[in-house]
Amino acid sequence: MSGLEATDSPDRKRFDWNNFWFAPQSAMPLAVIRFGCGLLVLFYLLSMGTQAVSWLHPAQSIVPTETVSQLFERSWAQISFFDYIPSATGVQLLHVLAMALAMAMAVGLGTRITTTLTWLFFLSYLHRIPFAxxxxxxxxxxxxxYLVIEPGGRAWSLDRWWRIRRGHEAPDEASWTATVATRLMQLHLSALVLMIGTNRLAGEPWWSGMGVWWLIALPESRLVDLTGLANLPQFYLVNLWTHLVVALELSAVVLLWLPRSRLAMVVALTLVWGSLALLTGQIAWWFAMTLGLLAFLPPQRLGART
Structure with a gap:
């Protein structure tokens, strides 16, 4: 689905807005993203361990709800389910429910409902503990x-498996809502990558080729120690690494949309961000960004039926 349609002149192309947004597309890439997001939300929730009450209770937590509202000037749109649960038991039960919803979303059980509720619960956590x-x-x-928009359960889901098992016709993997969700992900991610790249240019180290070295030199966050690269001529690798990161992020806003360069760009960004994650410890961020990049891959590459 290219979003391009031939005009009266065979050697001219024009952008087809309707095709770009609404031509049916397989939900397979979104199903893979849904599975990864479910696991990532579950990891986020499990990271609290047994301290859910200490983090989330409106009065007994490390930072009470009233204090959070004052410090972060929360608006009405930044409410949290946990603001209205007065008992510690209630907070724990709600926390367990959130984990169950994340698991159900990941495997595609009651996909439309569980995806929507997982998103709302996740926002509740973000609004309750914005300092974390x-x-x-x-x-x-x-x-x-954007996963809330996609046709829940059309691909890689228990919902689809159960429907087939009961003898019903399997729903078509392709739909226009999958296209809308995919396009929104693509546009949002393109803007995000461009912002990341331009933000790096605000710092002198990324101009001089020292940006990656600054990350290498932070002992509290790195997962691997590459300080040995400080010895010449290996240090030129750090300069090249730094400029490659910036060049890829600035060019991604164009190259991710070109069919011939799309796959190479997805692979390159995944590898480069993965290398930075080893230096910063931001493995979860790398995983989330990689999931977003999957929206750019043709559904056939992820096993969708043509």
């Missing part, structure tokens, strides 16, 4: 929001 948010939460919230 990192780079991954905004990306994951964005992906979940």
């Amino acid at each position: 948010n990192s780079l991954v939460e905004p990306v994951l919230a964005m992906l979940l929001a």
Whole structure:
């Protein structure tokens, strides 16, 4: 689905707005993204361990709800389910329910409902403890929001399996809602990558080729120690690494949309961001961004039927 349609002149192309947004597309890429997002939400919830009450209770937590509202000037749109649960038991039960919903969404059980509820619960966590948010939460919230639009359970889901098992006709994997959700993900991710790239240019190290070295030199966050690259001539690799990161992120807004360069760009960004994740410890962010990049892949590459 290219979004291009021939005009009266055979050597001219024009952008087809309706085809770009509404031509039916397989939900297979979104199903893969849904599975990954479900696992990532579950990981986020499990990271609280047994301290859910200490984090989330409106009065007994580390930072009470009233304090959060004052410090972060929360608006009416930033409410949280946990603001209205007065008992510690209730908070724990709601936390367990959120984990169950994330697992159900991942495997495609009651997909439309569980995806919507998982998104709302995830926002509740973000609004309740905004001081604990990192780079991954905004990306994951964005992906979940667009997954709500997609035709839940049309591919890789228990819903689809159960429907077939009961002798009903399997729903078509392709739909226009899958296209809308995919396009929104693609546009949002393109803007996000461009912002990341331009933001790097605000710092002198990324101009001089020292940006990656600054990450290597942070001992508290790195997962691998590459300080040995400081010895010449290996240090030129750091300069090249730095400029490659910026070049890929700035060019992605164009190259991700060109069919001939799309796959190479997805692979390149995945590898480059993965290398940075080893230096920063932001593995969850890398995983979320990689999930977003899957929206650019043709459905056939992920096993969709043509």
